[in-house]
Amino acid sequence: MASPGRLLGARRPLNVLGLALLLTVVYVTSVRWLGPWDAEQPDGINIAASRSRDILKHVDPLIGTVNGGHVFPGATLPYGMAKAVADTKSPGENAAGFVSGDDLILGFSNLHDSGTGGAASLGNFPIFVHPGCPDDDYTKCVYRVSSRPVQRVKDSVVAKPGYFSIELENQVRAEMTATMHTNLYRFSFRDEGHVKRDGQDVPASELKTTRPLILVDLQDLGGSIRNGSVQVFPETGRIIGNGTWMPSFGQGRYSGHVCVDFSGGSIVNSGTFLGNNATHKQTYTDDLPQRSKNPSGSAGGWMQFELPRGDEILARVGLSFISTERACLNAEQEIPDFGFERTLGEAEDAWIDKLSVVQVEAEGISEEMQTTFWSGLYRSFLSPQNYTGENPLWDSSEPYFDSFYCIWDSYRAQHPLLTILDPAAQAEMVRSMIDIYRHEGFLPDCRMSFCKGFTQGGSNADVVIADALVKNITDGVDWETAYAALLADAEETPYLWTLEGRGNHESWEELNYIAHDHMDTRGSGPLSRTVSRTLEYAYNDYCVAAVAEALGHHQDAEKYLSRSGYWRNVWNPEQEDLMETDDGHTQVTDFVGFPQPRGMDGQFKFQSTRTCSPAENMDSCYFDTHLAFYEGSAWLYSFYAPQDMAGLIDVFGGADVFTQRLDYFHSSGVAYMGNEPTYLTVFQFHYAGRPGKSAEWVHNYIPSQFNASINGIPGNDDCAMGAFSSMVMMGFFPVAGQDVYLLTGPFFPEVRLESRRGTPAVIRKTGEMEGKYIHSAKLNGKRYNKSWISHDFFLNGGLLELEMGHEESPEWGTRPEDLPPSHAPGLAQRV
Ligand SMILES: *[C@@H]1O[C@H](CO)[C@@H](O)[C@H](O)[C@H]1NC(C)=O
Ligand SMILES: *[C@@H]1O[C@H](CO)[C@@H](O)[C@H](O)[C@H]1NC(C)=O
Ligand SMILES: *[C@@H]1O[C@H](CO)[C@@H](O)[C@H](O)[C@H]1NC(C)=O
Ligand SMILES: *[C@@H]1O[C@H](CO)[C@@H](O)[C@H](O)[C@H]1NC(C)=O
Ligand SMILES: *[C@@H]1O[C@H](CO)[C@@H](O)[C@H](O)[C@H]1NC(C)=O
Ligand SMILES: *[C@@H]1O[C@H](CO)[C@@H](O)[C@H](O)[C@H]1NC(C)=O
Ligand SMILES: *[C@@H]1O[C@H](CO)[C@@H](O)[C@H](O)[C@H]1NC(C)=O
Numbered sequence: 001m002a003s004p005g006r007l008l009g010a011r012r013p014l015n016v017l018g019l020a021l022l023l024t025v026v027y028v029t030s031v032r033w034l035g036p037w038d039a040e041q042p043d044g045i046n047i048a049a050s051r052s053r054d055i056l057k058h059v060d061p062l063i064g065t066v067n068g069g070h071v072f073p074g075a076t077l078p079y080g081m082a083k084a085v086a087d088t089k090s091p092g093e094n095a096a097g098f099v100s101g102d103d104l105i106l107g108f109s110n111l112h113d114s115g116t117g118g119a120a121s122l123g124n125f126p127i128f129v130h131p132g133c134p135d136d137d138y139t140k141c142v143y144r145v146s147s148r149p150v151q152r153v154k155d156s157v158v159a160k161p162g163y164f165s166i167e168l169e170n171q172v173r174a175e176m177t178a179t180m181h182t183n184l185y186r187f188s189f190r191d192e193g194h195v196k197r198d199g200q201d202v203p204a205s206e207l208k209t210t211r212p213l214i215l216v217d218l219q220d221l222g223g224s225i226r227n228g229s230v231q232v233f234p235e236t237g238r239i240i241g242n243g244t245w246m247p248s249f250g251q252g253r254y255s256g257h258v259c260v261d262f263s264g265g266s267i268v269n270s271g272t273f274l275g276n277n278a279t280h281k282q283t284y285t286d287d288l289p290q291r292s293k294n295p296s297g298s299a300g301g302w303m304q305f306e307l308p309r310g311d312e313i314l315a316r317v318g319l320s321f322i323s324t325e326r327a328c329l330n331a332e333q334e335i336p337d338f339g340f341e342r343t344l345g346e347a348e349d350a351w352i353d354k355l356s357v358v359q360v361e362a363e364g365i366s367e368e369m370q371t372t373f374w375s376g377l378y379r380s381f382l383s384p385q386n387y388t389g390e391n392p393l394w395d396s397s398e399p400y401f402d403s404f405y406c407i408w409d410s411y412r413a414q415h416p417l418l419t420i421l422d423p424a425a426q427a428e429m430v431r432s433m434i435d436i437y438r439h440e441g442f443l444p445d446c447r448m449s450f451c452k453g454f455t456q457g458g459s460n461a462d463v464v465i466a467d468a469l470v471k472n473i474t475d476g477v478d479w480e481t482a483y484a485a486l487l488a489d490a491e492e493t494p495y496l497w498t499l500e501g502r503g504n505h506e507s508w509e510e511l512n513y514i515a516h517d518h519m520d521t522r523g524s525g526p527l528s529r530t531v532s533r534t535l536e537y538a539y540n541d542y543c544v545a546a547v548a549e550a551l552g553h554h555q556d557a558e559k560y561l562s563r564s565g566y567w568r569n570v571w572n573p574e575q576e577d578l579m580e581t582d583d584g585h586t587q588v589t590d591f592v593g594f595p596q597p598r599g600m601d602g603q604f605k606f607q608s609t610r611t612c613s614p615a616e617n618m619d620s621c622y623f624d625t626h627l628a629f630y631e632g633s634a635w636l637y638s639f640y641a642p643q644d645m646a647g648l649i650d651v652f653g654g655a656d657v658f659t660q661r662l663d664y665f666h667s668s669g670v671a672y673m674g675n676e677p678t679y680l681t682v683f684q685f686h687y688a689g690r691p692g693k694s695a696e697w698v699h700n701y702i703p704s705q706f707n708a709s710i711n712g713i714p715g716n717d718d719c720a721m722g723a724f725s726s727m728v729m730m731g732f733f734p735v736a737g738q739d740v741y742l743l744t745g746p747f748f749p750e751v752r753l754e755s756r757r758g759t760p761a762v763i764r765k766t767g768e769m770e771g772k773y774i775h776s777a778k779l780n781g782k783r784y785n786k787s788w789i790s791h792d793f794f795l796n797g798g799l800l801e802l803e804m805g806h807e808e809s810p811e812w813g814t815r816p817e818d819l820p821p822s823h824a825p826g827l828a829q830r831v
Pocket of ligand 3: 274275276277293294
């Protein structure tokens with residue numbers, strides 16, 4: 001989903017684009033170009049170098065930590081459950097905990113999501129460190145989250161894979177690293193420079209404090225705690241606790257458990273706190289009645305240490321969703337020795353493992369471009385999170401992943417990327433989705449912290465399942481159950497389709513579109529987004545058909561293929577495009593024919609073609625909308641029929657009109673790259689025989705909207721923005737749900753991907769290395785005229801050579817037989 005706050009800031013896209021073009025030009029001329037890379041050169045030294053630790057040097061986890069990117073920049077493993085970072089007091093911006101800038105620091109919490117659109121997510125069991133208490137009296141320290149925030153030391157943040165550190169103005173330096181279910185913190189106390197004490201600047205060397213106090217709070221970052229409990233064991237230096245909170249974009253509750261052990265410094269005092277009141281009581285249970293007296297919800301345990309100056313205190317934070325015993329066990333098994341450097345080294349190894357399946361020849365490519373690329377790849381591995389073994393909801397031997405947040409975003413680029421780079425993980429995610437169906441009756445659509453999130457459009461796990469099937473993600477996947485899950489989406493109405501599945505089935509079955517005035521009698525959900533749901537349901541049905549066909553259910557396949565043509569039924573061929581001019585007049589553009597809301601009586605109802613685009617009322621199409629499109633305009637959704645692009649181009653009036661309109665969409669300020677549905681539109685020129693136009697827009701958007709600055713993501717990341725930019729920079733983009741990748745040519749002289757069969761998949765540029773346009777191609781030495789490739793290339797490996805040029809080629813990818821496939825379903829138009 002998109003982030004509302006971010007969208008507000010993205011209002012003037014014409015200017016943004018103008019600036020973007022300018023910056024693109026400046027950028028290109030500043031590239032250090034060391035001469036053409038020799039295509040005949042044997043496997044180069046540069047490529048070999050990327051296998052080493054060097055591969056991490058171009059990862060900047062701080063990209064996207066301002067301006068609505070909502071990226072988690074803290075310490076974690078790939079798909080890691082434990083995620084440690086400093087949380088900032090940044091309402092509306094701190095969805096992932098930390099925001100770059102100068103907002104106050106609230107503490108260091110232990111679970112997070114990355115890149116999500118809405119409210120602060122997770123942020124559980126924050127730890128906070130006081131270097132000492134006034135008069136050395138623990139009752140005089142502040143405890144609750146609303147009292148304790150402290151300023152960070154400017155520019156003190158260091159973030160890299162597996163590591164995050166920050167210095168606070170109160171003398172504390174916090175470093176953190178992580179294993180799968182455990183965070184390890186190293187706290188030290190500056191004895192140089194000035195620190196803030198009671199509002200005064202004091203030289204750190206004069207501070208007498210030797211008794212730091214560390215607290216563990218049960219409140220989460222969103223302030224959603226329902227209840228919780230904590231127990232302190234001063235003999236062993238352990239604090240255990242649990243809590244129950246609310247999901248950040250869904251319904252229900254979830255509980256979590258913590259086990260904190262300290263090392264370094266001897267314990268002189270300990271107890272619990274409620275609000276700002278601390279006592280020596282060793283146990284504390286919070287419940288709703290007590291919370292009404294303690295509005296901040298802060299409550300927890302604390303320990304105070306005797307510490308010779310210069311020493312460090314380590315805090316090991318074991319986490320679990322099962323029990324406190326499991327949380328302690330996780331910590332003891334994963335970090336038995338409190339070894340910070342060892343843990344960090346292993347985290348780095350885990351990241352190197354994930355990233356080194358990709359190698360690029362980077363000669364002539366700027367540091368910024370490389371950082372954009374590797375950081376985007378890195379972010380694609382932050383979520384979904386591997387909670388296998390940590391699922392309290394049911395017993396199962398299947399994997400369990402969480403934070404599918406949301407599949408509406410991730411099906412388009414992130415899952416296809418993982419399918420190439422980490423097929424074993426993608427298989428586990430698919431199995432996990434199927435297991436959720438097995439136990440909850442429907443595939444997840446948006447899911448976080450063991451709760452169902454809100455559905456945004458169609459049932460897009462259908463696309464992920466089809467994508468996996470056509471790309472040979474088969475390890476351990478129970479396809480018959482997968483198929484049953486798809487049928488549930490296609491046929492059954494959940495009690496609350498606002499949380500799973502689809503709604504308005506009667507309208508779909510009888511009218512063959514979702515009518516804007518159809519009242520669902522089988523289940524309930526918001527009667528909105530009727531056009532975007534129609535378009536998505538149609539594509540979802542195409543995906544059901546693809547799986548049905550592959551599994552031999554031919555009749556079903558025909559049925560769903562026919563339903564996949566229902567996108568036509570919301571197309572109003574007469575709809576004009578009205579645009580407000582600068583002087584407040586309404587002008588009609590040359591473009592006619594758009595998807596529009598339609599009533600039970602078959603009549604179309606007008607919704608401005610530009611509403612919910614940067615050009616008009618950008619923020620009116622979030623989950624609470626009453627409008628007909630979700631997070632996008634009629635303009636955006638007019639391009640969405642990936643199952644039948646040839647049919648769509650006909651409806652537009654032919655390839656030339658289609659190209660003209662798509663170009664206008666991208667150049668007029670109607671397109672918004674900060675949201676996932678726009679990705680595919682960058683490449684759809686391919687279907688009109690103009691792959692060169694796709695390449696132009698690719699180079700327009702990267703680096704102008706995807707770059708290595710701290711604000712270098714155009715919208716909230718969703719772990720998807722980086723998947724988009726890194727695939728695009730490797731030279732291709734997937735049509736999710738189909739065995740199709742559209743080619744535009746890599747930004748690097750050569751890209752090399754490990755394949756499951758051992759032979760790497762290599763994409764190599766030849767000809768004009770700085771040219772944007774593919775002029776001709778060879779696949780495994782043979783001439784290749786198609787503008788797309790299939791997954792075989794990544795599965796079995798091979799060599800794709802792309803001859804590049806400075807002008808759009810009139811030949812390559814332009815003839816009907818070279819276009820990507822269009823699965824023209826039967827003409828299903830009803831009226
Ligand atoms: C907190 O709420 C959860 C879920 O409602 C419940 O299972 C748990 O027992 C409660 N804990 C306490 C300490 O009240
Ligand atoms: C949390 O711990 C308390 C005390 O041990 C226990 O009574 C409560 O049931 C636990 N809550 C959950 C959700 O496990
Ligand atoms: C803290 O203690 C003060 C004084 O005893 C009391 O008025 C206040 O209600 C207490 N706060 C909480 C959250 O218990
Ligand atoms: C997920 O976690 C389980 C249990 O720790 C592990 O066996 C599995 O390999 C993990 N999967 C991935 C993709 O990391
Ligand atoms: C992919 O899977 C399909 C069906 O399981 C099989 O027929 C095909 O040979 C596989 N492709 C490759 C390249 O292994
Ligand atoms: C980097 O990307 C951001 C977000 O899209 C954009 O606002 C900014 O102008 C870009 N910066 C550069 C130098 O292109
Ligand atoms: C590719 O196109 C060229 C003409 O541009 C033609 O001569 C050649 O036969 C085509 N090759 C294939 C494999 O279609």
